[in-house]
Amino acid sequence: MKIILASGNKGKIKEIKTLLPNDEVIAFKEILGDIEVDEDQNTFKGNAIKKAKTIYDMLKDKIDPKELIVISDDSGLTVPALNNEPGIYSARYAKVGATDNENNEKLISKLKEKNLNEADAFYTACITIVYNDYEYTTHGWMHGKVIDKQIGDGGFGYDPMFIPKGFDKTLGELDYEVKKSFSHRTKALDLAKKVLDVILK
Numbered sequence: 185m186k187i188i189l190a191s192g193n194k195g196k197i198k199e200i201k202t203l204l205p206n207d208e209v210i211a212f213k214e215i216l217g218d219i220e221v222d223e224d225q226n227t228f229k230g231n232a233i234k235k236a237k238t239i240y241d242m243l244k245d246k247i248d249p250k251e252l253i254v255i256s257d258d259s260g261l262t263v264p265a266l267n268n269e270p271g272i273y274s275a276r277y278a279k280v281g282a283t284d285n286e287n288n289e290k291l292i293s294k295l296k297e298k299n300l301n302e303a304d305a306f307y308t309a310c311i312t313i314v315y316n317d318y319e320y321t322t323h324g325w326m327h328g329k330v331i332d333k334q335i336g337d338g339g340f341g342y343d344p345m346f347i348p349k350g351f352d353k354t355l356g357e358l359d360y361e362v363k364k365s366f367s368h369r370t371k372a373l374d375l376a377k378k379v380l381d382v383i384l385k
Contacts, residue, residue: 191256261305309372310372
């Protein structure tokens with residue numbers, strides 16, 4: 185199956201390709217070039233739908249709609265003790281175009297402002313599938329806590345600060361195969377695969 189991925193995030197593209205090993209996953213920029221979709225919705229679901237629908241609408245005149253499947257992901261980290269920040273702004277928490285390190289450093293500074301060494305937190309992933317002009321969404325969550333330092337160089341985003349529930353190491357320290365077994369994105373994609381199985385019968 186050929187899937188167009190409505191994301192420009194290299195970490196997400198790599199991870200989704202790994203999670204869908206039996207499918208041909210193509211980043212939309214390989215077809216449409218370097219364009220940006222404004223993530224101006226107020227929920228992960230809203231942003232995921234907008235990204236997938238925008239890319240689908242740009243491609244449906246170029247590719248047979250029966251052969252066109254667009255998948256998007258909108259995901260991020262929520263820390264309830266920080267007024268649910270960074271939430272939907274996770275990728276641009278420090279500023280638009282921020283690096284992972286800049287976003288992590290801002291989160292660390294916010295924790296220190298509250299005199300917190302750690303805080304409960306959770307990742308959310310929303311996957312949207314657009315096929316034949318219909319939209320389908322799935323969600324996945326991963327709970328744990330964030331700490332006020334970065335440990336480990338694995339993963340991407342806030343992974344070096346996030347310790348999943350039941351573990352004593354950050355996602356930055358854990359082997360990718362371990363993370364893959366229970367991550368928010370894995371859970372959302374597992375459900376998305378079930379949706380694809382049904383709609384493509």
